[in-house]
Amino acid sequence: MFTKVRVRDLALLLRHPRVQNCFVTTRCHASTQTSKIYEIRHYRMHVHTVKTFLEMAKQSMPVRTSYSKMVGFWTTELGDGINDIVHIWEYGSLDERRRVRQALATDRRWQDDFIAHIMPMCLMQRNNVLQCMPGTDIVYPKPDSGSYELQEVKYNQNLAKAADCVKGISRPGSQLLACWSNVLSRQNHGLLLWHHKELDNILETQSPVKEIEIKKRKLLTPQSFSVMR
Template sequence: MLRALATKTGRVWAAKQSGVGQRALFSSGPQQQQGTFYEFRTYFIRPEQNAAFLQLTKEKIHLRTAHSELLGYWSVEYGGLNQVFHIWKYDSYSQRAGVRAALSQDPQWLGEYISKAIPMLSVQDNEVTYLVPWSQIQRPPKEGGAYELASYQMQPGGPAVWGDVFQAAVSAHAGPGYGHLVGVFHSEFGPLNRVHALWWYESPDGRAAVRHKAHEDARVVAAVRESVAHLQSQSNKLMFPCTFSPLK
């Protein structure tokens, strides 16, 4: 399998020397086949307001979910203090525009949540992502546990250049059960050539144990070595789902 992967990767790099390869270098790879996208939102909370913000959101989140689907809502434990991360699902950009317009006219949402929540925040950030073609949302086998959002800034060129080796690296971890893969997302708006892998573990200690085991697996080491040749940087967050999060 690794030999076939290396051969295929070699063909990609060889093709870059031709005119076709130069076009592939700037291609996004396989075209997105569905309109559904996922908006990643990260809020930075003022430290003294962290508990109050989470309580307010718990009490009023139903005002927001009445307008569109919430996939998950997490509090960041490691990799960023006083942050929450949430994922919203949309079927189209027109749907999202309609949701935003409706929210701007919703007196309950504005009066009971937004007017109170905004002063508690210091920064808001968002990113539009799609599931990569070979990934689906896979809910964890049970509630509880910890989630890891691993984010990879890949070299310019898109999946046409690094998609196969990145998939092999993720599959090398997911296949043997070194973590439960919830989904893999590719950025559309926000930093380009960024890929996010969302993982679930029974506990932070469980995550540490399986990661140590994975580092001793020759297949994982080989697959990661192929992938990092296309990697510019990476970061991760360990997160716990909020009580109101659909993904728990």
């Protein structure tokens, strides 16, 4: 059974502070959300195929970057996974990523000239979807100005508090380029991407932060076609 409500009564109801607060809270929450995501992809190659893979990737990269923005493309030199390929891509949303992957699957230039050749070279592939920590964004360093380090970390606080802790990390001669949290993989885990002006800076002990546990570290070598290089 429906109850009749007069327009005047409805207007008075909408002016009630509690009702107005509900509308304001909803609008603010929506305006602060971001759907931008980053996908990191790891390929482990047969050792004797790494050079060939990188040559083919360089040739085919104009096709790939016509679909979405590259953050960086590296090989692992030291640390977890020697000779692994690591590359990171930016998307406006998960839906955008889905559309890009669907388009690449039907692009014969990408499939025939690249994918068909490199698949036999791969021993393993894995990926992860990430978002920037609250209040942070990616910094792009001057090209050809140093070395890169990728850290896999666990956050022992909620993401907002962990983000504040990350910003406070002191590491002489180094710059934090990005701090991400996992979206679809292990929760309360993420990645820190560092830039070191001098390679030996990687040996400098960063200030200990109990809220952040470093699980793995690897030194990355950027490729000539990488945006971060």
